[in-house]
Amino acid sequence: MSQKFGDYDYSDLEPLPLDSPETDDIILCRIMYSEEYKTLMSYMRALMAKNELSERALYMTELVIGKVAAHYTVWEYRYKIVKELAGEGAADNAAENAADNAPDGLQDSQGPGVSPSTILQRELSWCGRIALENEKNYQIWHYRQLIIGLMIDLLYGGDSSSYDIEKEEYPIISKMIKDDEKNYHVWSHRRWLVETFKLHSSKEELRFTEELLIQDVRNNSAWNHRFFVIFGGKTMNRDLDEEIEFVKLQIEKSPTNPSSWNYLRGIYKKMGLNIGELKGFVDKFIGKEKEKEDNLSVQAFELLGEIYEIENEKRKAGEVYELLGKKLDVIRVNYWEQRRLLAESN
Amino acid sequence: MSPTEKLTDTIERQLEVENSVQDIYDDILEQGSDKFPPLHRKAHLRYTNLFLHRPLTPAFSKLDASHPWIIYWLLNATLLLGGTIDSEVKSQVATDILSYVVEDEGGIGGGYGQLSHLASTYAGLLSLVLIGDKEDFQKLDRTKIYRWLLSLKRENGSFSMHLDGEADCRAVYCALCIASMLDIIDDELIKGTADWLASCQTYEGGFSGEPSDEAHGGYTYCAIASLCILFSPSKVKELIDVDSLVRWTASRQYPIEGGLSGRTNKLVDGCYSHWVGGMSALLECVSGERQVLRRVSLQNYILCCCQGETFGLIDKPGCAPDFYHTNYVLCGLSMCQYYQVYDEKKAERQGCAFGYRSVRIGDGDVVDNFERNKVLPMDPIFGVPEGYVDWLRATRKD
Numbered sequence: 001m002s003q004k005f006g007d008y009d010y011s012d013l014e015p016l017p018l019d020s021p022e023t024d025d026i027i028l029c030r031i032m033y034s035e036e037y038k039t040l041m042s043y044m045r046a047l048m049a050k051n052e053l054s055e056r057a058l059y060m061t062e063l064v065i066g067k068v069a070a071h072y073t074v075w076e077y078r079y080k081i082v083k084e085l086a087g088e089g090a091a092d093n094a095a096e097n098a099a100d101n102a103p104d105g106l107q108d109s110q111g112p113g114v115s116p117s118t119i120l121q122r123e124l125s126w127c128g129r130i131a132l133e134n135e136k137n138y139q140i141w142h143y144r145q146l147i148i149g150l151m152i153d154l155l156y157g158g159d160s161s162s163y164d165i166e167k168e169e170y171p172i173i174s175k176m177i178k179d180d181e182k183n184y185h186v187w188s189h190r191r192w193l194v195e196t197f198k199l200h201s202s203k204e205e206l207r208f209t210e211e212l213l214i215q216d217v218r219n220n221s222a223w224n225h226r227f228f229v230i231f232g233g234k235t236m237n238r239d240l241d242e243e244i245e246f247v248k249l250q251i252e253k254s255p256t257n258p259s260s261w262n263y264l265r266g267i268y269k270k271m272g273l274n275i276g277e278l279k280g281f282v283d284k285f286i287g288k289e290k291e292k293e294d295n296l297s298v299q300a301f302e303l304l305g306e307i308y309e310i311e312n313e314k315r316k317a318g319e320v321y322e323l324l325g326k327k328l329d330v331i332r333v334n335y336w337e338q339r340r341l342l343a344e345s346n
Numbered sequence: 347m348s349p350t351e352k353l354t355d356t357i358e359r360q361l362e363v364e365n366s367v368q369d370i371y372d373d374i375l376e377q378g379s380d381k382f383p384p385l386h387r388k389a390h391l392r393y394t395n396l397f398l399h400r401p402l403t404p405a406f407s408k409l410d411a412s413h414p415w416i417i418y419w420l421l422n423a424t425l426l427l428g429g430t431i432d433s434e435v436k437s438q439v440a441t442d443i444l445s446y447v448v449e450d451e452g453g454i455g456g457g458y459g460q461l462s463h464l465a466s467t468y469a470g471l472l473s474l475v476l477i478g479d480k481e482d483f484q485k486l487d488r489t490k491i492y493r494w495l496l497s498l499k500r501e502n503g504s505f506s507m508h509l510d511g512e513a514d515c516r517a518v519y520c521a522l523c524i525a526s527m528l529d530i531i532d533d534e535l536i537k538g539t540a541d542w543l544a545s546c547q548t549y550e551g552g553f554s555g556e557p558s559d560e561a562h563g564g565y566t567y568c569a570i571a572s573l574c575i576l577f578s579p580s581k582v583k584e585l586i587d588v589d590s591l592v593r594w595t596a597s598r599q600y601p602i603e604g605g606l607s608g609r610t611n612k613l614v615d616g617c618y619s620h621w622v623g624g625m626s627a628l629l630e631c632v633s634g635e636r637q638v639l640r641r642v643s644l645q646n647y648i649l650c651c652c653q654g655e656t657f658g659l660i661d662k663p664g665c666a667p668d669f670y671h672t673n674y675v676l677c678g679l680s681m682c683q684y685y686q687v688y689d690e691k692k693a694e695r696q697g698c699a700f701g702y703r704s705v706r707i708g709d710g711d712v713v714d715n716f717e718r719n720k721v722l723p724m725d726p727i728f729g730v731p732e733g734y735v736d737w738l739r740a741t742r743k744d
Contacts, residue, residue, distance in 0.1 A: 020445035020458040028438035029416050030401040037407050045459055071411045073460040076510050142512035181355065182612065188559045195558070218356035220610040224560040227549055232558050254351045258597060258610050266549030331604070334637040335596040 619678020
């Protein structure tokens with residue numbers, strides 16, 4: 001039987017079943033696959049059984065992942081194929097001539113002889129498209145990191161600084177973040193970039209988080225990333241006072257925002273600073289807002305309680321925690337009661 | 347929010363949820379307390395039984411790499427509700443799971459012909475545990491699985507989910523649960539793992555998937571449960587910043603909803619009743635504090651806002667039920683109804699992971715623990731009802 005997908009012929013393959021023969025008469029967890037998916041998958045399985053590392057196998061993985069993006073086995077297989085094809089290409093290149101620079105598009109490819117640069121570049125673009133269609137996915141970004149690793153090895157002789165992050169990474173990240181500004185996988189990828197390419201002193205990372213915080217000061221993912229950029233490197237490249245001013249300003253814009261308060265507390269702890277210094281700052285929110293009962297900054301009162309504790313004002317600290325538990329933050333009544341007991345007993 | 351604060355996406359979405367939840371609570375209050383919704387036990391059992399007894403529609407192809415999860419979620423939810431699994435389903439579970447076992451790696455894949463995957467192996471083993479399938483469990487090749495786990499171990503102490511796969515706290519948790527259930531933990535397997543887990547605690551107090559990512563409920567559960575597999579609660583206390591974790595955990599509960607969010611400034615979601623709630627039960631043992639969360643408010647959120655209109659449990663009002671939420675919301679409901687205590691003697695005999703025992707909460711001030719809403723107590727480490735894993739491990743020792 002003739003079987004074609006796209007430009008490729010698969011007629012020589014014997015399609016394999018999706019389910020084990022052992023489970024033939026079982027209905028539990030049996031998915032009634034569409035005919036289309038069943039056909040695709042049965043050829044996919046035939047290719048995997050042969051461990052065929054070819055352009056047509058690559059194309060098949062694209063079709064399957066397009067249907068089921070979480071199919072980690074197919075992702076792993078795809079990685080093997082790409083590694084093989086790009087590796088071969090790299091060997092060919094060394095022997096023969098330079099590569100063409102054809103953009104992505106699997107069906108243009110002519111089989112052997114496609115340059116590793118083309119192969120890997122096309123992977124990145126494809127990865128980006130799949131990411132935009134699948135916001136929550138554990139495979140895509142990890143796969144992208146594997147491809148970047150291959151590029152650095154095969155194209156840049158291990159020199160990671162040759163990889164153009166601005167061109168290859170920032171645009172896709174921005175698009176993803178625009179759709180979901182707290183996408184965990186995307187932020188994790190951005191953190192990986194900072195770590196791998198040592199971007200702790202990059203102005204772009206600060207600018208990126210600042211821009212997102214201007215849009216939405218409650219974007220906790222942006223705060224978290226900023227913390228990593230500034231305080232997660234070996235040396236700090238940002239003026240500490242300036243950063244403290246920055247977060248204080250953000251708190252003033254939104255005094256009930258836990259993200260910015262957590263960030264401020266994080267800085268003080270990380271740098272071993274004395275939170276007693278923040279008394280004046282905290283007072284602004286205590287005094288100013290005392291009248292507006294329903295909109296008090298729980299976080300400001302909490303910090304005030306802690307400041308009293310270091311000042312050894314046990315009774316005052318206890319009173320603040322009591323106020324929090326009984327009035328301002330009743331859902332956490334048990335938590336504040338614990339804090340009160342602890343403060344008063346210390 | 348402050349009246350002067352700019353209306354951003356975060357605030358708009360938060361207000362939307364607060365309003366929809368407030369409407370539900372107002373309605374209930376208006377109708378009188380006798381109209382307070384009970385756990386719709388029969389309906390939810392109808393839901394899980396329906397899908398345990400019939401094939402899944404083509405739309406489920408999206409879960410084609412998650413077959414063991416589907417089985418685990420459905421079985422676990424059924425049992426938590428007090429339901430039973432008939433022998434026909436049990437035999438199908440065993441056949442299915444065994445058909446996913448990968449010959450050369452020894453682990454379990456997401457379906458037939460797939461690579462061994464830590465999460466699939468975790469869910470697959472739990473499925474065998476839930477049907478009490480001692481025989482098939484013992485057929486698994488522990489030596490092979492041990493070698494496979496070791497092959498996924500990374501230099502920094504963490505694990506990859508599968509060959510060339512991503513590494514995070516989930517992977518570590520699944521690996522440790524697998525190794526613990528099969529009793530194949532040794533020094534080499536866990537070298538550096540506790541330190542790596544501890545390095546995932548963020549400045550906010552919760553744990554991230556990988557070091558320096560954002561604190562997240564799911565990963566925090568995985569990190570704390572992992573540490574509690576390796577060590578006693580008092581030892582765990584020394585390894586992490588407990589105070590900041592307690593603070594972060596308590597902050598996950600929102601005043602109007604009573605439900606839990608997974609991250610700072612994100613919305614509540616019923617599934618965090620388990621990831622954050624279930625973790626809080628362990629944290630209570632670690633910190634020595636009772637009631638890190640307000641159980642009665644969480645239970646109210648679950649009963650009033652997380653029950654699907656027809657059946658099944660859900661993320662938040664307006665959502666449709668799915669297997670994942672049905673299971674994890676029920677796990678969270680269980681946490682509301684029981685404390686966990688760490689029994690040193692039990693732990694000495696069977697290992698730290700097996701040292702926990704539940705105590706039903708009788709104090710009406712803590713939670714309205716009515717019989718009609720009662721679900722089974724949880725094993726706080728493995729994510730199954732209490733006792734299932736103990737039994738399996740006890741028989742192995744014989």
